[in-house]
Structure formats: structure tokens, C-alpha cells
Amino acid sequence: MTQSEYWNRITNKAKSEDRPFFSLAPMEAVTGSVFRRVVAKACAPDVFYTEFTNALSITHPIAKKTTKGRLYIDPLENPKPIIQLWGNNKEDFAKAVAEVEKDGYEAIDLNMGCPDIAVIKNHSGSDLIRHFDTAQEVIDGARETDLPVTIKTRLGYSEVDEYKTWLPFLLKQQAPVLTVHLRTREEMSKVPAHYELIDEIVKMRDELAPDTLLQINGDIMDYQQGMQLYKEHPGVDGIMIGRGIFQNPFAFEKEPKEHSSEELLELLRYQLDLYDEFVAKGIPGHFAPLQRFFKIYVRGMKHAAEIRNDLMSTKTTDDARAIIDKIESNGYDN
Template identity: 65%
Template sequence: IAQLWGNRPEDFISAIAEVKDRGYQAIDLNMGCPDGTVIKNHGGSDLILHPADAARVIAAAKETGLPVSVKTRLGFNNLDTYKSWLPFLLQQDVQLLTVHLRTRKEMSKVPAHYELIDEIIAMRDAISPNTLLQINGDIADRAAGLKLVQEHPGIDGIMIGRGIFNDPYCFEHEPKEHSLAENLELLRMQLDLYDEFTANFGPMHFQKLKRFFKIYVRNFSYASDLRMALMDTNTTTEVREILAQFDQEWAAHKAASVTA
């Protein structure tokens, strides 16, 4: 699934045709992103303020023949906006609606409004019963998501956002302890994916990759030292070199601890 944002229908028609050729099977329309740059360019949660544009974008996306979903928030500045905004989206007959249970103004600074879930389910059932409903906001892991579904019959799925930064294994069916080696192997896999994407689609912004290092490098001796070293890198090759050096030093450290 490719997630796209913007407000010009003609851009979506051309972009979706391209991602369809690359093998993507569905399109998710981002109508909830709170980023200032995205909003300035009339995408993300800015569409909450311009429902007519939102409708045109959805209609254009549907013309491509791919399944279309929408991710959004409860409102831009005012929480009560959900009472008109969500029914409006449901009237567009999308396959899946994902609702982040906060407004754009609230960002992630307040608890997600779980108290509104049942009302939102009722909206879906009344307006577009065939639309799947997915909930996002403060869901830490798979177990928390399943608990939410059990408490609110009618939810079809859950989305985990910030939870992945606290636990890269948050989707596991049976949570368990994971070793440092497993964590660093996940980091190496992300480096490989980064390089693969760059080779296929052009250069990426390496600095943005660094925000993910803290997911894997934490909760062990010398974690802060390793993170600092990784943050000074400028290429995936440099990251791999530092990880290789760390592996050697960590093995020596464990060997010395056993001897002692």
C-alpha cells in the first residue's frame, strides 16, 4: 500500500498510475498529517478544512481502479469537527477509514479520545456499513490493540504509530525478550532496505534515517555511546562499520565479564 498526500486530483491520477506500475496494490490518502510543511502545501490535515478538495482527491484516486483508503484525524483545531468531517468521509464510500483519535492541534500531546470510538462506529454503521474502520492513537502494541477491539465491537483494525519507536517487536503475537544481537540485526535490515530503496528510486535524506537508531540501540551498557557514534555518520557504510566495531568490542566485553 502506498500512502500519498496532496490536494490536486490530477496529481493523484498520474502518481497512482506510477505506483500501480511498481506493484502497489492499494492507495491510502493522507488527510491527517499535522506537519507544517505538508499543511502549507495543502495536504494532510489541511484537507479537513477543505472537504470539497478531499472529495475530489478521493474521486480521482478511485478512477485508477485500486482500492482506496483514507487516514485522518478528528478535526483540525476543534474536536467537534469529527461530527461532520467523519460522516462526510464515510459518504465518499472508501474501503477503509483510519481515524487517529486526536485533532491536528492536539498532535500527540493529549490522550487519544477513546470515549468517541463507539459513536464513530455507529456513524460508520449508519452511513457506510461496508467501510472498514481502523483506529489509531496511543496503541502501544498488538495486545493493546486487540484489547481495544474487544472493548469496542465494530472496530475492524488497529494502527500502531509511535509504539514502534518504543518496541520494534510491538506486532508480535507472543511478546518475548529480545537480545541486543536481534535488535542490531533489525537495524542492519533497515539499512539494507534504505540502500535498496535509494538504488531503485533515487537518493534519500540520510539524516531522517537517524531518528530510527534509538529504536534498536537502547537498554544496555554503552548504548548512549553507540548512539552518539551512529548519529555522527553520514552513510549506511559508516553505520555498518561502527556496528562491526561495536560487535568486536561487545564480544570482548562479555568475554572479560565471564573471566572475571
């Protein structure tokens, strides 16, 4: 399967419905197999990504053991997620892509926008925006595979205007998809995404890489907001939602509707059950990261702050289920 064939498979349905393709953003300690399946149950996007993973760790004799959990794909996941890799060494990527292809992954995304300071100190993620030569080596290393290789980045590192040189460099790589988070690394999420630049970026793409699909990321909370951007900015092909999923696990619903507390608690029970299954498979898992999801399910409930505090004090999934039982028996109304 060629790079364009893979993405044609993903985008054909979206095009037939006169909409962009939608994806859930790769998020550290969030978009593992368990939560991907939770989102799929609520309402699945067209594309899922894994948590971002260090390319070096994929084949490192010791570090590869720690990637087992973040790279796990459940047999029931359909479509399979795209693996997102970060790093700064061509050889690391060449080895990694060969390994993940054997593991059944069908596509690769390169992280060139992560603002995390530890990643930047590793001269990776958004630090690559300041080092075109290293970015080129990463791309070349990742392309030592037949799998589609896409890129996710930010507008610049320190200044917004850096997009005028950085994005053309990336577009000239003729990747099947370029995802642009519409902020710089320095801006983090402290300012609104720069939607005012979308049309200019579309024009860049049309001139330099007309076959590259352009996906937009930043401050998009749900399907409806994504569709509005799509209509306002012709030429955008994809919409990526990140933090919006923490506001609403049903963010990808085409027809928004109110969801009851019962539905949300059922979804939380489902995540707890999947987590137990995950651990039972012998895959390393820690309860603490699971706690970051609790706020998703209790937002808007009566006594939400108290419920969340109680959930955050739990140590096991059974403890969390006991809290759910208390909610369902109106225990918080006493």
C-alpha cells in the same frame, strides 16, 4: 479485483483468527522499502503503507525523479505496500493513480490528516478537514482508477467536536477503509488519543457505511494494546501502529517476548545491508535519514546514550557497523 475483494483478501486471515487486521502507519522518511523489510523480518503486520507522497510529484517532469526512492517496492516485499498520496487537486490525483497502477501498486490511501505545516500551507493533509469541497474533489480524482481508495484522517482540525460533521462526510464516501487518528490537528500528539469516542464512531460507521472497515490509530504501541482496544470496542476492524515501532521493532508480535541485544543488533545490521543494496540500485538515498532509526536498536542497552551518540556521529554504513562491532566485543564496558 474490486475494492471489497482486495480488502477481503487482507482481512480474511485476521477474521479467522478473531482479531483485527494490523498495519504499520505511513510515516515520512520512515516507511520506505528498507524499513518495511526490516519490520517484516522482525514481525510483519497485515498491511504496510508507503511514506506519504505528493500526488502532483508522481507525474511532474522534474519532481517525479525525487519520488523514485519513496515509491520503490522491492520484488521480495509481500504483501506490497499501499501507496499513500496527499494533495488538493483532482486532476493531480487522477494522473497519479493512473501512474501508480502501472507501477504495480494495488491500493491507494488518501492523506487527510497530516499535521505538517508545509502540507497544510499547500491546503492538503489535515487542512482538507476545513474544506469539504476540496476533499470531495481529491476523492473523486483518486477514484478514476479501479484500485481500492481508502482514507486516513484525524477527528478534526481545531476542535474535537468537528468529527461529528467531518467523519459522516467521509463515511458517506463508502470507502473500503476509513482510518481515524483519534486526535485533532491542533492536538498533534500532545494529548492522549480520544479512545472515549471509539464507540460513537463505530455507531456512525454502522449507520452510514456498514461496509466500510474502521481502523483506529493513535497511542497504540503494540499488538497486545491493539487487541485490548479491539476487545473493549466491538466493531473496530483494524489497528494501526505508528510511533510504537520506534519503541519496539517487534511491535506486531502476537506473543511478546524479550529480545536480546544480539537480536536487535542483527536487525540493525540487516537495515544497514538493505540500505547499501538500495543505494547500489542507483536509487537516491541519503545517510542522514538512516540515523533516526538507530535509537530503536540501542534502547535499553548498557551505555545506550553513549552508543547512540556514537552512532549518530557516523557518516557511512561501515562506520555504523564498526560501532556494532565495538558493542559486540564489549568495547563499551572498558
